[in-house]
Amino acid sequence: MTQQHTSNSNATWQKSLNGRLIMITGGASGIGYAAALMAARDGATVYALDRNEQLLAGLSSRAESEGLSIHTHACEVTNPASVEAATQWCVNELGPMDGLVCSAGITQEIPFLELPLSLWNKVLDVNLTGTFLSSQLAARAMVASGKPGAIVTISSSFGVTARPGAAAYCASKSGVIALSKTMALELAPHRIRVNCVAPGSVDTPLSRGVRAASGRTVSGNEQPLGRQGEPDDIATMICFLLSEGAGWITGQTYHVNGGKLLV
């Protein structure tokens, strides 16, 4: 007897985030901001956390002008009490969480030989410990709710390559990839998927700051696809990974970079 490949012809791929509750750290700027708007326009309720209250107010006005369901909360991702309070508020006021995006991040521009321990610690604290804390607290809330969930962490091309002047940043972003894979394994039995997005150069305040500090310019020629990334290029991948369409994907790192790592 020949083995038949079976397919459920009634299966519908739920790529929509309609009705989902998504928490986003670093949601007030750049990639997190784009992901917040994209998810909310797709019908999700978004809970955006950021340490910058002025930028959060900007996101709230944008959401109000478009009639989107976006709640904001000041949060410092390196502070366990702050992340705990923000997560608890989400669960108490908005209900069980379906997804988390860890987009809060900072970078640095200083040669390795001059890198002070204080700056090394600060970058690791925000990018790696912040991802650990927000993921752990969100995952605990997801496990307690008994619902499946999805976590998307943000690494960088520099999590797998190197950049002079960015030792702490590169180390933190490699750490995010390793942390995400381990979380994926440990959380799979709870039906929580964990994936990582590693952007190339994307036009945001963070990358503009690095360019201003280093004097470097971005040339489209560095990327086979001929242009720098926009925050929406990354938000598209984030929203897909949060959705049920990615229901059999976990523990992966997706490089979204216009083909930069090919050259």
Ligand SMILES: NC(=O)c1ccc[n+]([C@@H]2O[C@H](COP(=O)([O-])OP(=O)(O)OC[C@H]3O[C@@H](n4cnc5c(N)ncnc54)[C@H](O)[C@@H]3O)[C@@H](O)[C@H]2O)c1
């Ligand atoms: N822009 C790029 O080219 C690029 C490339 C690769 C990876 N990334 C990563 O993408 C993520 C988002 O970066 P972006 O380019 O959108 O930067 P951004 O500066 O526009 O946004 C980052 C947000 O995180 C917030 N934040 C920083 N530290 C925080 C803290 N301790 N607690 C709470 N909020 C904090 C900031 O206030 C800001 O709103 C970062 O992790 C960054 O490393 C960016």
